[in-house]
Amino acid sequence: MVDFLAENNLCGQAVLRIVSRGNAIIAELLRLSDFIPPVFRLKDKSDQHKYGDIVCDFSYFKGPEYYDGKLENKPELQDLDEEFRENNIEILSRFYLAFESVHKYIVDLNRYLDDLHEGVYIQQTLETVLLNEDGKQLLCEALYLYGVMLLVIDQKIEGEVRERMLVSYYRYSAARSSADSNLDDICKLLRSTCYSSQPGAKRPANYPESYFQRVPISSTFISMVIGRLRSDDIYNQVSAYPLPEHRSTALANQAAMLYVCLYFSPSILHTQQAKMREIVDKYFPDNWVISIYMGITVNLVEAWEPYKAAKTALNYTLESANIKEQASRYAASMESLRPQVLQLLKEGFLREEIILDNIPKLLNCLRDCNVTIRWLMLHSAESAYDLNNKRLRQIKDQVLHDSKYNVKILFQLLLDTAQFEFTLKEMFKQMLSEKQIKWESFQKEGSERMTELAEVFSGVKPLTRVEKNENLQAWFREISKQIESLNYEDSTAAGRKTVQLIQALVEVQEFHQLESNLQVCQFLADTRKFLHQMIRTINIKEEVLITMQIVGDLSYAWQIIDSFTLIMQESIRVNPSMVTKLRATFLKLASALDLPLLRINQANSADLLSVSQFYSGELVAYVRKVLQIIPESMFTSLAKIIKLQIHDIMEVPTRLDKDKLKDYSQLGARYEVAKLTHDISIFTEGILMMKTTLVGIIKVDPKQLLEDGIRKELVKRVAYALHKGLIFNPKAKSSELMPKLKEMAATMDGFYRSFEYIQDYVSIYGLKIWQEEVSRIINYNVEQECNSFLRAKIQDWQSVHQSTHIPIPKFPSVDESATFIGRLCREILRITDPKVTCYIDQMNTWYDLKSHHEVTNNRLFSEIQNTLGTFGLNGLDRLLCFMIVKELQNFLVWIQRTVLKDKAALDVFKAMLGAVNPIQGIVGNASKVYASAVAKTQKIWSAYLEVIMKVGQMQILRQQIANELNYSCKFDSKHLAAALDNLNKSLLADIEAHYQDPSLPYPKEDNTLLYDITAHLEAAGIHNPLNKIYITTKRLPYFPIINFLFVIAQLPRLLYNKNRGKSCFCFHLTILLTVLKPTCPVSFLTSSEQYCEDLDEAFHHAFVAIDFLTADILTCHIRKSTGVLVITLTIASSVPVSHDSVTGSLHAQYQDLRN
Structure with a gap:
């Protein structure tokens, strides 16, 4: 007869592929459960208020017109909806594919059963498949895995969240219009069950049987599967556990399958007492906490509470005398097994001849140890008991009391058993090979x-x-x-x-x-x-190795092992060499991967790699979590060392008098430093003793593990320091900015010095790690801060700066800023606000308008450089760019929606255009025309001025940052600065030559040279922020005349004031160009005729307006600076200036530049 799993057996291969896919689907569901966008939970009031109208549950389907109508009536809601779609459609599609896979799984299983019934597979029926050993296993697994999928979905992805995600996907994707879409069926299957995994939550009625029956499955198939699971040892596990008291452990996996499958036939649980008594007597005579799949634990006392037959049958197991008997038996086992295992682990005891002569005895010892550990771990697990349930609390208390439960002793037995098992396996493998x-x-x-x-x-x-x-x-x-x-x-x-x-x-x-x-x-x-x-x-x-593998299964502890984490870490902290024993425990835990991967491997499925990577990654993440205590302990010791070095130990001078030698010796403090340094070395040695280990399919290198751990701890501490250190009180009498920056600089210097000190003792590149991680922290925080300005936000899992192994922590925001870099930027903007300060360009200083005291100067950016380095300044510059873009976008929207919609204002602009044309002429009765136009449009200038001043303020800050970056680059790395400067000039020369002669080469579209060099130039401060085009837009009507009137409206404020010096109004015409640029289709490298015409219009009108004003203009000068027209008006005294002298001078210079 052909093997059922042979490649040419279509019947066997079909069901094998279904089961293989089932395991892969569960892995995908578990993977995705960590990436649910928080907005779909709608837990925060802010989220509810913001997204409540666009994130809907299945109530949407009752009246989609109502919800869609809401959106159509509110343009801002449409914008938010579109932004939400852009940010979440990718992850929604991934979730939908997973949900669709669940539905497709059960549809394919039903189709397979129909094919068996209709005789599609020659000589194969449901009965013959169940008679075959492999067929029986696969059919039972197929039903069981479907049940596990449904339970996992309900546990990991709440019903309301599922509904909101499915509705959002339905609204945002084209799936609903597809002819073969099964979205309706998926929604019916996965609609909310009202189940909550939160402790103390009330269980819904008829749950989960009503959930399991949403897609009908053949009752004959369910009945036959349950029959096989009840009567047969389908995996032949009893042979690995010959003792009768171990039978429930031998059949534990089958018991978990039966538990899940019984929900497909709830009548057995409710009414069939004989069957339930048979099931309990066979599978649950001495246990009531089971693991159903990869450590998901279930307490039968709670799970079977609503079912009369099941509850009655289980009562015999839960009798106080039986609980006491079982708990006492395992307490006695633990006491007797520990000395046995310790004896076997003694150096040199396990020799080849001992093993060969005592294989049965050694296997019995392994069985006893593993059975004892399993029972105690499951029945004492916190997750298995809802402490709000009085009966469960009583059972747990009795178990802990009668078993004399001591978590440290249990943990020690687990460690010793894992080490014994590992040693025995390795020796046996070697003997087998030889x-x-x-x-x-x-x-x-x-x-x-x-x-x-x-x-x-x-x-x-x-x-x-x-x-x-x-x-x-x-x-x-x-x-x-x-x-x-x-x-x-x-x-x-x-x-x-x-x-x-x-x-x-x-x-x-x-x-x-x-x-x-x-x-x-x-x-x-x-x-x-x-x-x-x-x-x-x-x-x-080889059968001995197989038996050891079966007996040593630790998949039931995949999740509850986390309860031992603190004990593991404490053990390592006290004795770093404990890592070697933990290595064996981690490898024992890796055996859990065999369960989901077996069928995927047999089916030669392409999912093998992704599923292996997921579970291996989960285990490696846990290994990293446990071993993180070593870097934590190292940093604790390091902090003490730095404190001693800074505050206690005096720096020894180059020349020292003999009689002062004793004063400088400070033997106590130096001994303490030496002791702490030795502790750091011991911790390093401890983790390196672990050796390179293959955990699943991921190779774990202890040296890399140590380095990653050090990076993680550094990131955690530095990120926390930056978060706590850069919080400002806007109501403080004097700005906290400079004091906090100085304090933060000292903190960062302490971290830097500690890294410099530690690198030789732990064999790492301290400076390299410091620069990489600090830059990553700052860039990540800048990215998160800039998210508030982006429609398509960058999620953590999309960020190039975020890492799974070395995560950058996110902290709750304390104000409108999301991160410390936002708080720093907004504090700088607050203290340099042009409404309350005046910037003096020649002194690079801001002064308070009222008190005339200095607020801050360019030393501020030197202090930021000392605190956050080049990365911080660069990040601040990038954030300012985003803020400028936002201001300009809002400005353009305001122009279009307010100014250009105001009929009265438009009439004024049209009249002005008629009055000032032709441009070359002089306006008749200018004083009356201009004064009238300005008066009629007065209401728009305050908002206009505010935008100009905000953008100007940020441009000045960007100039200061560029100056500081350029200075530090030239000082710290003059060769890099010179190389970048020369490369920049040569590139510009080549590009200019190309535009003069198109036959000369120009960088192609796929050439990233210009983008790459721009990033380096900006980091080195070799750029002019005034040249930057922040946004592009279509040409706005009347924009030149609006700017002209704005200038006319503001010129009266440029008056001489003896008390305040030369000017009482900080206004730079150069800043106006930032607003003008997006309205002109012009490159920052070349000027087009259109740009000149617009400037001609706007500035010509401004110049000819001066003749009727009492201006304080001594000289008028126009120059071209790196592509920007700079108009300088030097204010001297309150003397009326003739139109001809000023306008003539400006026109002459302007025409020269234009030509």
């Missing part, structure tokens, strides 16, 4: 001994006092041939024959009275010893 070589070696030695004895009795080979004996000579030669004829391949016959040969050698020694000759006796003893070794070696079988 089995044939050793057996043949013993065979050869035994045969040669017999040949030599035959020669001794031939009389040819002289041996003291041995007479010639032809009979013995012939007999020994025959024995030699018999030994040589033993066949390694036929181990059973060879073993039987070897025993006979040993008996024959004993008899020949007795009957022929050979004891008198010691040399002959020695030959015979040696041969018997070799034959005994051959028997031992032939008994080294």
Whole structure:
């Protein structure tokens, strides 16, 4: 008969692929459960207020027109909805595919059952498949995995969240219009069950059986699967657990399958007492907490509470006397097993001959240890008991009391058992690999001994006092041939024959009275010893390793092992060498991967790699979590060292007087530093003792693990310091900015010095790690801060700066800023607010308008450089860019929606256009025309001025940042600065040459050189913020005349004031160009005719307006600076200036520049 799992058996391959896919789907659901966007939970009031109208549950389907109408009536809601779609459609699609896979799984299983019923598979029916061992296993697994999927979905992804995600996907995707879409069926299957996994939550009625029945499955199939699970040992596990008291452990996996499958036939749980009594007697006579899949635990007391038959049957197990008996038995086992395992683990005890002679005893010890650990871990697990349930609380208290439960002793037994199991496995694997070589070696030695004895009795080979004996000579030669004829391949016959040969050698020694000759006796003893070794070696079988693998399964602890984390960490902190024992425990836990991967591997599925990576990654993440105590302890010691070095130990001068030597010795403090440094070295040595380990499919290098741990701890501490250190009180009398920056600089210097100190003791590149991680922290926080300005936000899982292994912590925001970099930026903007301060360009300083005191100056940016480094300044510059873009976008929207929609204002603009044309002429009655236009449009200038001042303020800050970056780059790395400057100039020269002669080369679209060099130039401060085009837009009507009127409206404020010096109004016309640029289709490298025309219009009108104003203008000068027109008005005294002198001068210079 063809093997059921053979590639040419279509029936077997079909169900194998279904089961394989089931395991992959569960892995995907578990993976995605960590990436649910928080907004779909709607837990925060802010989220409810913001997204309540666009994130809907299934109530949406009752009246989609109502919800869609809401959106259509509110443009701002449409914008939010579109932004929400852009940010979440990718993750929604991933979730939908997972949900769709669940539905497709059960549809495919039903189709397979129909095919079996209709005879599609020749000579195969449901009954014949269930008679086959593999077929029986796969069909039972197929139903069980579907149940697990549904339970996992309900536990990990709440019903309301599922509904909101499905509705959002329905609204945002094209799936609903697809002809083959099964979205309706998926929604019916996965609609909310009202189940909550929160402790104390009330269980919904008829849950989960009503949930399991949403997609009908053949009742015959369910009945036959439950029948097989009730009656058969479908995995033949009992052979690995021969003792009757271990039977429930042997059948634990099958019991979990039966538990899940019973929900597909709830009548058994409710009414069929005989069946339930049979099930409980077979599977749950001594246990009531089970693991159903990869450590998901279930307490039957709670799970079977609503079912009369199940509850009644389980009451016998839950009798106080039975609980006491079981708990006491395992307490006694733990007491007796610990010394046994410790004895076996003694150095040199487990030798090859000991193992070969005591395989059954060693396996029994392993069984007892694992069974005891399993029962105690499951029945004492916090997650298995809802402490709000009085009965569960009583049962748990009794278990802990009667088992004399001590978590540390249990943990120690787990460690010792894992180490014993690991050692035994490794030795047995080695013996198995050398089995044939050793057996043949013993065979050869035994045969040669017999040949030599035959020669001794031939009389040819002289041996003291041995007479010639032809009979013995012939007999020994025959024995030699018999030994040589033993066949390694036929181990059973060879073993039987070897025993006979040993008996024959004993008899020949007795009957022929050979004891008198010691040399002959020695030959015979040696041969018997070799034959005994051959028997031992032939008994080294792979079945022993398989039994150890079955017995050592720790998949039930996949989740509850986390409750031992603190104990593990404390053990490592006290004794770092404990890591070697933990290595064995982690490898034992890795055996859990066999369960989900077995069928995927058998099916040769492409999912093997992704599922392996997921579970291996989960385990490696747990290993990192446990071992993180080592970097934490190192940093604690390091903080003490730095404190001693800064505050206690005096720096020894270059020259020191002899009589002061004792004062500087400070032996106590130096001893403490040496002791702490030694502790750091010990911790390092401890983790490096772990050796390179393959955890699942991921290789764990202890050195890399240590470095990642140090990076993680550094990131955690630095990120926390930046978060706490850069919180400002806007109501403080004087700004806290500079004091907090100085304090933060000292903190960062402490971290830096500690890294510099530690690097040699732990063999890491301290400076490299410091720069990489600090830059990552700052760039990540800048990215998160900039998210508030983006429609398509960058999620953590999309960020290039965020890491799974070395995560950057996120802290709750304390104000409108999301991160410390936002708080820093907004504090700088607050203290340099142009409404309350005045910026003096020549002094690079801001002064308070009222008190005339200095607020801050360019030393501020030097302090930020000291605190956050180049990364911080660069990040601040990037954030300011986003803020400018936001301001300009809002400004343009305001212009379009307010100014250009105001009919009265538009009439003024049209009239002005008529009045000032032609541009070359002089406006008649200018004073009256301009004054009237400004008066009629007065209401728009305050908002206009506010935008100009905000953008100007941020541009000045960007200039200051660029200056500081450029200065520090030239000072710290003059060669880099020179190289970048030269490369920049040469690139600009080449590009300019290309525009003059298009035949010359120009960078292609796929060439990233310009983008790459721009990033480096900005980081080195080799750029001019005034040249930057922040946004692009279509040309706005009347924009030149609006700007012209704005200038006219503000010029009266440029008056001389003796008390305040030359000017009372900080207004730079250059800043206006930032607003003008997006309205002009112009490159920052070349000027187009359109740009000149717009400037001509706007500035010409501004110039000719001066003739009727009392201006304080001493000189007028226009110059072109790196592509920007700079107009300088020097204010001197309150003297009316003639139109001709000013306008003529400006026009002459402007026309020269334009030409």
